[in-house]
Amino acid sequence: MASSEEYPVKTCPLQQIIKYRNIHKMKIILPVIKDINEKNDMGYPPLVYACEQEDNDQMLELLIEHPNLDPLVTETRDMQNALHILAFKGKLMWIKKIFEKFPHIPVDSFTEKGNTPLIMAAQMDHVDVIEYLHEKGANVNHSNNELKFTALHYAANNGYTKSTKRLLELGANIEARDARECTPLIKACSWNFLETCKILVHNGADINAENAIHLSSLGIAATREHTTELIKFLLEEGANPNTISKDRYGNVYTPLVNACKAKNVVLMKILIEKGSDVNIPGNYSSALFQCIKEDFYDGVVELIKAGVNLYGKQNHGRTALGLANYYKKYDIASLIQENL
DSSP, X not given: OOOGGGSOGGGOHHHHHHHTTOHHHHHHHTTTOSOTTOOOTTSOOHHHHHHHSSSOHHHHHHHHTOTTOOTTOOOXXXXXXXXXXXXXXXXXXXXXXXXXXXXXXXXXXXXXXXXXXXXXXXXXXXXXXXXXXXXXXXXXXXXXXXXXXXXXXXXXXXXXXXHHHHHHHTTOOTTOOOTTOOOHXXXXXXXXXXXXXXXXHHTTOOTTOBOTTOOBHHHHHTXXXXXXXXXHHHHHTTOOTTOOEEOTTOOEEOHHHHHHHTTOHHHHHHHHHTTOOTTOOOSSOOHHHHHHHTTOHHHHHHHHHTTOOTTOBOTTSOBHHHHHHHTTOHHHHHHHHHTO
């Protein structure tokens, strides 16, 4: 048997017993313990501490059956209670047991960051937990505090196709906006999750919705690598190839400009074929000027083939030829000169 020194009173002995899985001592101490909900020095009440441990079913059973247990007591750091931890870990059986023991427990309790148990389940793709919590009345459209992410944002942002589909079936708002005005579709496109994007688009997501800096799903996909198939899909589904976003300096970016910036000639060809305007001007940036800055000779070739205006000027009056010479891109300067 463990010595009493292993369970100093000042550090809350119950958490130590849980840590070492001493069932015998647990059964002895539970009937006489003064406060079943007392937090240890790290701010964890016994139930939350037990939920954090793996393969701790016997301890959880004993704690849940205690008549004075409060399942809503949270740990101090993130204000997570037992339901948050269990939902994040996908422990549906224990979530059910808590609701059986405490049928009136709020299903939408919030952590410090504003996450509900359903959001925690969506973060880890636990579809069965999402379904059960929804049955208990969980709000599928709650958004958390700082990011303003809903459960659907998390599912889309992580490419969880099953959770994305199920959340939509349960009534999740497909056009919900986060703190940066991103929709779930924009988040899925940010990480090149093609299958998730297909689910969202085929369920009615606005393919041309824009975030706070006016980047659409197509616009943000064009800034990423290895997104050719995703971009083809978005264009086939009606994405506007000429959406315009601006940075804080006033530079204009279209999907084509972003493709030029990435020096992606394959993507340039796809966008031009689908109607990208090669002559959309910017204060200091256009497709042609971007290719020159990036020393992207093949990109300039494609733009010339598509009829780009070689006489256009930046705000300070410099032409494409002048810019090429300024940056000492003499091969590009010669190419432009030949086509004037």
